[in-house]
Amino acid sequence: MIKLKHKDNSAMMDLFFKPKSVAVIGASGTPGKLGYVIVKNIADSDFAGELYPVNPKSDEILGYKVYRSLKEIPGDIDLVVTALPTPKITVATMEECAGKGVKAVIIESAGFAEMGGEGKVFQQQIVDIAKKNNIRVMGPNCSGIVSRDIVTSIYPMTKKVPKGNVVLIGQSGLLAAGMASDIVENESLNISKVCSIGNKCDVNENDLLEYFGNDDEVDVISMYLETVSDGRKLTAIAKKIAAKKPVIFLSGGRTEAGAKAAMSHTGSIASNSRIVETAIRQTGMITADDFTELKDFAKVFSTQPLPKGNRVAVITLAGSVGVNVSDLCANFGLELPKLTPGTTEKLKDMFDTPVSNPVDLYFSVTKIGFTKTLETTFPDAFRDPNIDAAVLILAGFEYTQEAVQKKIIQKIVQEVGKPVVVCMIVGYNKYKNVIMDEMGKELPVFPSLISGVKALSKLCEYGIRKQKLSA
Amino acid sequence: MIKLKHKDNSAMMDLFFKPKSVAVIGASGTPGKLGYVIVKNIADSDFAGELYPVNPKSDEILGYKVYRSLKEIPGDIDLVVTALPTPKITVATMEECAGKGVKAVIIESAGFAEMGGEGKVFQQQIVDIAKKNNIRVMGPNCSGIVSRDIVTSIYPMTKKVPKGNVVLIGQSGLLAAGMASDIVENESLNISKVCSIGNKCDVNENDLLEYFGNDDEVDVISMYLETVSDGRKLTAIAKKIAAKKPVIFLSGGRTEAGAKAAMSHTGSIASNSRIVETAIRQTGMITADDFTELKDFAKVFSTQPLPKGNRVAVITLAGSVGVNVSDLCANFGLELPKLTPGTTEKLKDMFDTPVSNPVDLYFSVTKIGFTKTLETTFPDAFRDPNIDAAVLILAGFEYTQEAVQKKIIQKIVQEVGKPVVVCMIVGYNKYKNVIMDEMGKELPVFPSLISGVKALSKLCEYGIRKQKLSA
Numbered sequence: 012m013i014k015l016k017h018k019d020n021s022a023m024m025d026l027f028f029k030p031k032s033v034a035v036i037g038a039s040g041t042p043g044k045l046g047y048v049i050v051k052n053i054a055d056s057d058f059a060g061e062l063y064p065v066n067p068k069s070d071e072i073l074g075y076k077v078y079r080s081l082k083e084i085p086g087d088i089d090l091v092v093t094a095l096p097t098p099k100i101t102v103a104t105m106e107e108c109a110g111k112g113v114k115a116v117i118i119e120s121a122g123f124a125e126m127g128g129e130g131k132v133f134q135q136q137i138v139d140i141a142k143k144n145n146i147r148v149m150g151p152n153c154s155g156i157v158s159r160d161i162v163t164s165i166y167p168m169t170k171k172v173p174k175g176n177v178v179l180i181g182q183s184g185l186l187a188a189g190m191a192s193d194i195v196e197n198e199s200l201n202i203s204k205v206c207s208i209g210n211k212c213d214v215n216e217n218d219l220l221e222y223f224g225n226d227d228e229v230d231v232i233s234m235y236l237e238t239v240s241d242g243r244k245l246t247a248i249a250k251k252i253a254a255k256k257p258v259i260f261l262s263g264g265r266t267e268a269g270a271k272a273a274m275s276h277t278g279s280i281a282s283n284s285r286i287v288e289t290a291i292r293q294t295g296m297i298t299a300d301d302f303t304e305l306k307d308f309a310k311v312f313s314t315q316p317l318p319k320g321n322r323v324a325v326i327t328l329a330g331s332v333g334v335n336v337s338d339l340c341a342n343f344g345l346e347l348p349k350l351t352p353g354t355t356e357k358l359k360d361m362f363d364t365p366v367s368n369p370v371d372l373y374f375s376v377t378k379i380g381f382t383k384t385l386e387t388t389f390p391d392a393f394r395d396p397n398i399d400a401a402v403l404i405l406a407g408f409e410y411t412q413e414a415v416q417k418k419i420i421q422k423i424v425q426e427v428g429k430p431v432v433v434c435m436i437v438g439y440n441k442y443k444n445v446i447m448d449e450m451g452k453e454l455p456v457f458p459s460l461i462s463g464v465k466a467l468s469k470l471c472e473y474g475i476r477k478q479k480l481s482a
Numbered sequence: 483m484i485k486l487k488h489k490d491n492s493a494m495m496d497l498f499f500k501p502k503s504v505a506v507i508g509a510s511g512t513p514g515k516l517g518y519v520i521v522k523n524i525a526d527s528d529f530a531g532e533l534y535p536v537n538p539k540s541d542e543i544l545g546y547k548v549y550r551s552l553k554e555i556p557g558d559i560d561l562v563v564t565a566l567p568t569p570k571i572t573v574a575t576m577e578e579c580a581g582k583g584v585k586a587v588i589i590e591s592a593g594f595a596e597m598g599g600e601g602k603v604f605q606q607q608i609v610d611i612a613k614k615n616n617i618r619v620m621g622p623n624c625s626g627i628v629s630r631d632i633v634t635s636i637y638p639m640t641k642k643v644p645k646g647n648v649v650l651i652g653q654s655g656l657l658a659a660g661m662a663s664d665i666v667e668n669e670s671l672n673i674s675k676v677c678s679i680g681n682k683c684d685v686n687e688n689d690l691l692e693y694f695g696n697d698d699e700v701d702v703i704s705m706y707l708e709t710v711s712d713g714r715k716l717t718a719i720a721k722k723i724a725a726k727k728p729v730i731f732l733s734g735g736r737t738e739a740g741a742k743a744a745m746s747h748t749g750s751i752a753s754n755s756r757i758v759e760t761a762i763r764q765t766g767m768i769t770a771d772d773f774t775e776l777k778d779f780a781k782v783f784s785t786q787p788l789p790k791g792n793r794v795a796v797i798t799l800a801g802s803v804g805v806n807v808s809d810l811c812a813n814f815g816l817e818l819p820k821l822t823p824g825t826t827e828k829l830k831d832m833f834d835t836p837v838s839n840p841v842d843l844y845f846s847v848t849k850i851g852f853t854k855t856l857e858t859t860f861p862d863a864f865r866d867p868n869i870d871a872a873v874l875i876l877a878g879f880e881y882t883q884e885a886v887q888k889k890i891i892q893k894i895v896q897e898v899g900k901p902v903v904v905c906m907i908v909g910y911n912k913y914k915n916v917i918m919d920e921m922g923k924e925l926p927v928f929p930s931l932i933s934g935v936k937a938l939s940k941l942c943e944y945g946i947r948k949q950k951l952s953a
Contacts, residue, residue, distance in 0.1 A: 126835065183802030189877050189908040197911050237805055262809075263802060268818045269809035272840050275801070300813075301806055302907065303930035330596075330746070331654030331734060334708055335772055338733075338740035342771075347739045364597065369743050406660050436773060437660040440668050458929065459774035 023147050024222040026115035027214070028204065029160055030089035031060040034081060036104055037095045038064030040072040045094045045119075045165045050075065052162035056171070061086055081107045092155065092163045094119045098133035101151065105137050109144035117163055118150035124210050125152050125275070138212050153209025154187035164207070166192050175201030176228065177313045179305070180219045181235030182208060182263070190302065198452065200310050203228065215240040217248050224252030231256060233309045235302070237263040237273040242286045249294035254480055257312045257473050261299040262287045295476050297469045304465070310455045311466045315430035317474035318399035322348045323467065324392055325369035327404045328376060332436055333369030336402055336460055343468035354395040361388045381410040382419060390423045400430045400467060404460070407438020407446070415449045424454060430470055434463035494618050495693040497586035498685070499675065500631055501560035502531040505552060507575055508566045509535030511543040516565045516636045521546065523633035527642070532557055552578045562587045563626060563634045569593045569604035572622065576608050580615035587612075588634055589621035595681050596623050596746070609683050624680025625658035635678070637663050646672030647699065648784045650776070651690045652706030653679060653734070661773065669923065671781050674699065686711040688719050695723030702727060704780045706773070708734040708744040713757045720765035725951055728783045728944050732770040733758045766947045768940045775936070781926045782937045786901035788945035789870035793819045794938065795863055796840035798875045799847060803907055804840030807873055807931055814939035825866040832859045852881040853890060861894045871901045871938060875931070878909020878917070886920045895925060901941055905934035
C-alpha cells in the first residue's frame with residue numbers, strides 16, 4: 012500500500028494512477044461482462060501489484076483468487092473499482108470501503124445525479140461517506156483510467172497503452188473507452204493516460220490538472236468538460252499549468268442546445284459559457300471545437316517544437332492549393348512573410364519565377380526531382396529567418412511514399428527545429444498506411460487543409476504567448 | 483464532326499465535352515511523357531470517335547496512326563488538345579487550327595499570363611487568333627477535361643470516370659489531375675466531369691455554369707475560382723442555375739495573402755472578395771472553405787434529399803458526443819427541436835429517461851441490441867414531424883460493421899426520405915473500408931463531427947432557400 016506521508020493532491024492521485032493494490036467489486040468470470048473486462052484490463056496492463064476480484068459467488072477469475080467481500084481481503088487496498096448494478100449497492104459498498112480503510116474509489120456505475128431524482132440522493136450519500144472517511148471518489152458514471160500502469164475502463168483493450176507524453180481527461184465515458192482504445196490501436200497519439208471523471212462528485216478537473224501539470228512526463232493535457240467544478244480554482248490552476256505546458260480544452264454545452272444536452276448527460280447544469288471563455292482567455296488554454304480537434308491539437312503540440320511567431324511558409328506542389336492555404340492562414344491569424352533576399356538568391360535557379368511564399372516546388376521537382384527537392388529546396392526555404400513554421404502540402408503519389416520511407420521530411424524537420432504540419436491533398440487513402448506508419452508518429456498529418464492550418468494556428472498562438480511570458 | 487446549327491454556348495461546349503474527332507498535338511510514344519499520357523487517357527476513355535495523334539517524328543502511337551501536322555489529317559477535327567513545350571509553338575499551332583477550321587482547342591501548356599511579361603503577350607496572341615477565327619479556347623495552363631467521354635488530363639487515370647451527377651470545374655490543374663484520379667479511384671464522389679480551365683483566356687466559369695446548369699444529368703456543380711471573369715454575368719447565370727441545382731463555390735484569393743498567391747498562380751489579380759461575396763449572397767451559391775469541403779459538400783448534395791428546414795435530430799450512442807454535436811449545430815445555425823409527444827410516447831420504453839434530442843440510443847442498444855435499435859428506435863425518432871434531417875454518429879465497432887453490411891441504415895434513410903450525414907467518432911480506420919464500400923456511396927460519411935455538421939448546415943441552408951423560392 013502507498014504510504015501517505017502528506018495527504019496532498021499528488022499522493023492522493025497516485026492512489027488512482029499508481030496503486031499497489033486494487034480490488035474490483037462486481038468482478039465477473041463471464042467474458043463480455045463489465046466486471047470481467049475490468050479485471051482483464053487490469054491484468055493485461057503493467058499493473059504489478061495485488062489484484063483482488065470481489066464476488067460473493069466466484070472462486071477464481073482469470074487465475075486470481077476471488078474474495079467474497081472487501082473485508083475478507085487480507086492486505087490493505089489502495090484503490091477500489093466498482094461496476095455494480097445499482098446505486099443502492101454502490102452506496103453500501105462505499106461503507107465497506109470506509110470500514111476497510113480504503114482511500115480511493117472509482118465508481119463506474121451510472122444511475123446517479125445524471126438521472127435526477129433518487130439518483131441525486133444516492134450520489135449525495137456517496138459524497139457524505141467519502142467526506143467523513145477521507146475517501147477520494149472518481150465518478151460515478153465514468154470509465155475511470157486507461158494507462159500503461161492500470162486500465163479500469165469497461166472497454167476491452169487490444170494493445171498496451173504507450174508510455175506517451177499526452178493525457179486526456181474529461182467528462183466523457185467515450186474518452187476512456189472507445190476513443191482510448193482507438194488511439195492505442197492506431198498509435199495515432201502518444202498518450203500515457205486517459206481519464207474519464209463522469210459526474211465528478213469528488214475528483215475533478217482541478218485535481219487532475221494539478222496532478223498532471225506537475226508530472227514531468229506529461230507534455231500536453233487535453234481536456235473535455237461539460238461543467239466547471241470551481242471556476243475560480245480552475246482559472247488559478249490552469250493559469251499556472253498552461254504557462255508550463257499546453258492545456259487543450261473542449262468545452263461541452265457552450266451553447267444553449269449543448270447545455271440542454273449536457274444536462275441529460277452528466278446531470279449538471281453546464282457551465283456558463285462566459286465563465287468558461289473568461290477562464291480560457293485568462294489562462295492561455297487552447298480551445299478545441301470537437302473531439303477530433305482535441306486529439307489533433309494534442310498531436311501537434313506533443314510532436315512539434317513551439318514556434319516563436321506566426322510567420323508561416325506554405326510549401327506546395329499545386330498553385331491552387333497554395334492559394335487556398337494562404338486564405339486559410341489569413342483566416343486563422345497566420346502570416347505569410349516574404350522570404351529573405353538571402354534565401355531568394357540561393358534558390359533562384361530552383362524556381363521559374365522569383366521564389367515567393369507560398370513556395371511552389373513544382374518547378375524544382377521537374378528540374379531535380381521530388382526527393383532532391385525535399386532535401387534541398389524545401390529546407391532552404393524552411394530555414395529562412397523570416398519563417399517560424401511551415402505547412403507542407405503533400406500529395407499521395409509513389410514518389411511521396413519513397414521520400415516518406417526514406418524519412419527525408421522527418422529528418423529535415425528535426426534538423427531545422429521548426430514546427431511543421433503536413434496536409435494531404437490527394438492520395439490520402441492510397442498511401443495513408445505508409446505515410447502514417449513512417450511519418451505519422453513524428454509529424455502531424457492532416458486529411459484536409461483547414462484542419463492542418465487551424466491546428467498550426469493554435470500552436471503559434473501558444474508559442475507567442477509563451478514568448479511573451481518569458482520576455 | 484459535330485454540326486453547329488446554332489453557334490450557341492451549349493453546342494460550342496459540346497465540342498469540348500462530346501467531340502467526335504480529336505487531334506493531340508505534341509503526342510508522344512514514350513510512356514511517362516505528357517503527350518503520351520494524353521493520348522492514352524483519351525484511348526482509355528469511352529471516346530469512340532477519331533483520335534489523331536500529331537507528331538512530326540512518329541508513325542504510330544498506341545496503335546493510332548500519327549500525323550505530321552494538323553493539315554495532313556484527312557477529316558474534320560472537333561477538338562484539338564495541345565501540350566507543347568513553348569508558348570511560341572503553341573501560338574503557331576493556333577494558326578494551324580484556324581487554317582484547318584478547328585473550333586475548339588484545349589491548351590494545357592504553361593508559360594502564359596501566369597508568368598507575366600512575354601507570357602502575357604503570347605496569351606493575347608492566342609486570344610486574337612481565337613477571336614478572329616471563332617475558335618473557343620480552354621486554358622492555357624490547364625489540365626482540360628476528365629470525364630467518361632474524354633480525358634485530356636496529363637495525369638494517368640487508372641479507372642474509368644463514373645457516369646455520375648457531380649461536376650467539378652475550376653482554375654486548378656489539381657482538380658482535373660490528382661484530385662479527379664483520386665476521386666475516381668476511391669469512388670468517393672459520383673462525378674461525371676472535372677474541368678480545369680487554367681488561365682481561362684476564353685472559356686470561363688460562365689460558359690461552363692450555363693452548360694452544366696442546363697445539363698439534366700448534372701445535379702451538383704462544384705467550382706473553384708481565383709478570379710471572376712465577369713462578375714455581373716456570373717451573378718446573373720449563377721442566380722438562374724443555383725435556383726435549379728446547388729452550385730458550391732470555393733473562392734481562392736479571398737484574403738490579401740491568398741490574392742497575392744493567386745497572382746503568381748494564374749497570373750491575374752484575384753477577384754475583389756467583396757464582389758465574390760456579393761455574388762454568393764445574391765445567387766444562393768454555397769461557399770466551401772477548402773478543397774475537402776468542395777468535395778464533401780458535393781457528396782452531401784448529390785446523395786441526400788433537400789431538407790425543408792434546419793431542425794436536426796442528433797442520433798448518438800455517447801452522451802458527450804451528443805453535447806458536442808449540439809454545440810456545433812448551434813454554431814452552424816441548426817436547431818435541435820424537441821420530438822413530438824407522439825414519438826416520445828411511442829419510444830418511452832426504449833429510453834431510461836424521457837427521449838430528448840440528442841437522441842442517445844445507448845439504453846435502447848443495451849435493451850434490444852444495436853441492429854434492432856437502428857431498425858426501430860432510430861427511424862421512429864427520425865420520422866418525427868419536428869425533424870428535417872439527422873446527424874447520425876456511429877462508432878466503428880463490430881456491430882456497426884454488421885448493420886452497415888446489412889444495409890440497415892441505408893434502407894431506413896431511403897425509406898424516411900430525409901437527409902442524413904454520418905459522423906464516425908472512433909474506429910474510423912479499423913472499419914473504414916467496410917463502411918465506405920457498403921455505405922459510402924449512398925450516405926456521406928465524415929471522419930469528424932465538425933465536418934459533418936458543417937456540411938449538413940449547407941444542405942439545410944440551400945433547402946430553406948429553395949423552399950422560399952418555390953413558395
